[in-house]
Amino acid sequence: MTATAAVPAPRTTYRSVFAVGQFRVLCASMFLYVLGFEFEILGLSVVVYAQTRSAFLAALAFAMGFGPQAIGGALFTSLADRLPPRAVITGGMLLRAVPGVLIGLAPGLPVAAMLVLVALAAMIAPVFSAAVSRMLPDVLDGDRYVLGRSVLSLTAAGTQIVGLGLGGAVLAVLSGRWLLLSAGCALVLAAFARLGLRPSAADAGVPADAAPPGPSSAPSAGPSSGPSAGPARTATRGAVRATLAGNAELLANHRVRMLLLAQWLPGMFAAGAESLIVPYTESLGHPAAAASPLLAAVPAGMLAGDVVIGRFCRPAMRRRLVFPLALLTGAPLLVLILHPAWLVVATALFSCGLGFGYQLGIQQAFLDSLPEGLRGQGFGLLSTGLMGGQGVTPPLAGAVAAVAGPAAAMAAAGAATVLATCCLRHSLAARQLAPSPASPSRIPAS
16 A cells, blocks of 8 residues: 655745736835835925924824824724725825825925824825735735735835935935825825726625726625615725724634734834834944934844745744744844944844744734634734834833933833733744634635
């Protein structure tokens, strides 16, 4: 009797991911979105500081790109499940362009008006992220989905580095007109998504070849959610109530809740440390200009981690690495309390970014834990927590730094990251993240 040996599945490659045209469009959309976002928050901080000479208001302007996202995520992400993703991405980017156009053309606007414009636009960001995440499992299946998530993370981290590198040169030329670049990125993205994305198979009641929904669209021949109501009007009715109810349902699910916390907490505390890089650099006796490479060290580490963990590790190995990599997001920060050499600091921050590769081992488990009708909202809730954490922990870290100094505050953020990871150890264990035999297969769109 001859035993048949199990042949391991071939390792997923970037070539197989980029062979899908729809994914190429989503990847380019992520690049344009993150680049426009970087241009917006950097440009607004510069314009506000030039008007007021207030470091506090400049920091507040920077925070306006993050904090309001928690509000949008808490109230509006149900739209990602109730409207076609292509319509959400296109319409959202048209709205995102408004602050860049108005402030870029009139940089002398009152500071309060500029902050309100950017805050309102930031509330849309979680809906965009949720729509992209909702569409991705319909575009990529199996391990290609996980590698696709890795590519989107790579794109975001790489674009942050590009934005930081371009910042000084472009600001020197454009000054207050810098925000027009943000608006330009949003407008190009809207056109790109409208022309390059096909209607998703996830669009409930919207046939794949239907015209894009709008106020005057006729109801489709599919299931109707209301008598004689157009799909866009029906989908948007009660969006806030539906979002709150959906978020409550998701958070009531123990597995979903723990996987959300596993992705939120380590990055949340690490962001507090990242916000203190400039004052920490000066505490080492270096000029503020020396902080620029240190600011780029974390996204550079994230980029390297996504390449190594996403491309060269099989799914089982990714799951086994989740806990040690999550520890790596905080442990290197502990050394900063010793005021080491600049190169050691850069290595610690790079290692911190490298640890964020732990999230790749959670992606499939998180996707499988989401109810089908709340998939987009689940990813929107994930994005809300990530962005909200980046808006909350920097002020807390700053308060600690005001009392104990930036070195102690950054080390404390690292210790909090390690503690949170240890508390979540059960949820981060490989056996908890293994796919369930009952998990539905995902079939990509052709």
